[in-house]
Amino acid sequence: MGGLPKKTHSLHELRKRSKELLAVDAGALLFKEEQLPAGQEQQLKTTAMGIVSAYNETGFQAVGVSRQDLAAGLAFLLEVQKHSQFSWVSSNLVNKRNGKHHFAPHTLVKAGQLTVAILGLTGEGNGSIFSPEDDALILPWQQALLPQIAQVQGKADMLILLSNYPEEENRKIAAAHPEIHLLVQAGTRKENMEPTLVNNTLITQVEQQGKYVALLNVSWNKTTRRWHSPEEKETLLKKKNELDRTLWLIGRHQRKGDPLTLYSDDPASMQLYKELLLQKDILVAEVKLLEDKEARKDHAAFSAFTFRFSPMNAEIPDDHKVRSLVDATTREVNSLNRKAAAAGSQDRATASGEDAHSGYAGSSSCTPCHAGQEKKWLKTRHARAYDTLEKREQQFNTNCVPCHVTGALALPPAAVLRLGKELQQVGCESCHGPAGRHASSPESQKPAQPTASACLNCHTREHDDNFDFATDLARLNCGN
Amino acid sequence: MPPHIVRLLPIFLLALALPLRGLAAVASQPAELTIVYSNDVQGETEPCG
Structure with missing residues (x-):
């Protein structure tokens, strides 16, 4: 939790400059792994509570429930939720018997002129992470997502999904649900993932260890709710390049004279040359069509974005309040362990370790x-x-x-x-x-x-x- | 319809339409929003020493 004071400072500075600010965390907030390492349970739980106190100050509005966050058990996370001033969101973590959600299945947040719906998906992973008394079940996204989208669609201008699923699965979610406009991934990833448009969903993730915070500046058209697709522009560029190459090849044939005369005794070269001429005509028509389409396009009808991954480096000042909270947590953790060490409980694991x-x-x-x-x-x-x-x-x-x-x-x-x-x-x-x-x-x-x-x-x-x-x-x- | 009302009707309609056009222009203005997002806090480098 070393970067939290810097993260808080950065967020407070951003908030001073922009009132239209929404802060979300995709998850993996409390623990690194899906299971706590033996002998460190108390230390890690104390640290987790410290993180929550810090996040209450930081001003995040919603956090996705990831499998890592459930590492100390469902009961612990439900207890943590009571101390959280932000929403823990999971649209697919339900009670096995009555189907009720353990956490908010979605939350609606007002940000400037927009109402934003935030949904969450807890990863299905490999095997259950619950004890029998939890009565908990993680529903597949195919089952859990649609009812939540239906509930928020009329109320929200924009939908954000905090997903603990792997990227491959998130791409399938984006393909199936163009109603989701931004999908933020949670979990370990060695580098930042720039926002990538899949269908009508931007998929993105910040790299592990909280070394960066991402900023997405959005210019949102509430009516069309569609991102500007760069694909058509790319296709136009590709076709133009193809046309350039075709013209260059035709030019090579024409260097020694008119190929239609030159190749009168060379049917293979004649065939090749005629194919090139045909290809040129097709490409010219395609480029014209795409250029006309691009010219007619109403750019105001689309939403646009810019993004930046901001490193939480040493030069950023600490937020004093969160610095104190982090230091207090550190002291508490050390005090707990010092007492445990002094008590010197010689359990069998310790003895064999020594x-x-x-x-x-x-x-x-x-x-x-x-x-x-x-x-x-x-x-x-x-x-x-x-x-x-x-x-x-x-x-x-x-x-x-x-x-x-x-x-x-x-x-x-x-x-x-x-x-x-x-x-x-x-x-x-x-x-x-x-x-x-x-x-x-x-x-x-x-x-x-x-x-x-x-x-x-x-x-x-x-x-x-x-x-x-x-x-x-x-x-x-x-x-x- | 009395002739003076007929003469004034276009001005009346224009007076109605102009603010509506203005409103429509405002409605089509994109809304600005900054979204901050992060992930994996617990993995942050601990200030061990």
Whole structure:
């Protein structure tokens, strides 16, 4: 939720400039996955409530219910809904017995001169994500969408669908329902998807991790409710290009004289030349027809849009109120985990996790023989990785700790928080693997050499956009 | 119909029609709207350190 203060600031600034502003979130708001990782349930639920408090300030009007948002269970999301000052929308998540919707099947929002209907679709995915007592069912879009569209069509000037379905399915939805004007996709996607017109629906999505917010400026014709299709213009351009090429080919034949005379003894060339002439006549007629159509078109009858993906980068100031909410959530998460770690409940998972960790010796064991390497390592950020967590009071955040200590990636969350001081940095064994045996038998047990896959456990695109194994290893320079 | 009413009728109709034309022009004006949208908040880079 690190970007929320910046997102809020951006939205407040936009709202100052434009009163006709509508803010929607397609979903995947609360959790990353469809199931919560074991041992992190409480931390993630606390964070989810923090996100909702922040969103109440941000001013989003509607959020789609995605499968990820249901990761902590339907009951939890229904509880979250009580604290939300925006609408959670799902047109297809219903009670199995009576068919009633668990969340708003649609919501109508007034934005400037327009009334906008917002519908939501929860993805069907693979298999049920509900417990038997939830009595919940996700209806296929083919069944759920039409009744909702029928309900809002007379009341709204524009229809927006927040969809948790994959792109392929969303294209089918757009093909079946030209009444939907904008479809915003939810879920993971590695890059922004520019608005793409399918039938009369713009399909679009912002890339994962909330690194961007998208802005779609719409000039909407309430009467026709149709986007200007760029297809006809493209066809005209294509035909013009084809005509240019045909004329060029004809010109080549004509270079040495009149082909009708030149090819009198060459029936194959004559045939080819005559076909080109015929093709030219057809293309000239087609281009004229398309040009006339384009000239007659009433451009005012169509709606138009421009768009921009705005990066939530470090230069954008934080909204102070949301910054405080995010910081409070961070403190709460750390406090919860600190108490849990102090209680030291030695459940079986924790114990077995700590067994799995026993091969690590800690960087201090390496120093007697590798003092030169240690000296270089001390100058790197790896050596201070845990200190930075402490400075930000995040040393009990089990999402953060594994990449700021040594050898904790395979440990259960509770064990991660009980690592000894000797492992509280990204030490030698983070790259070389556990070196306990090497420390006791240096000659017979050699540690592994660093591999890209070891680094990529933490230097993911999410955390390090610019990671390059060869360059960054050379920069670390431990072995030289 | 009295002749003065016949003479005034076009002016009366014009007076009615002009505002209606104006209204029609306003009605066909496109409505401006900015839609902000996002997705996947929880995936945002956490300020771990």
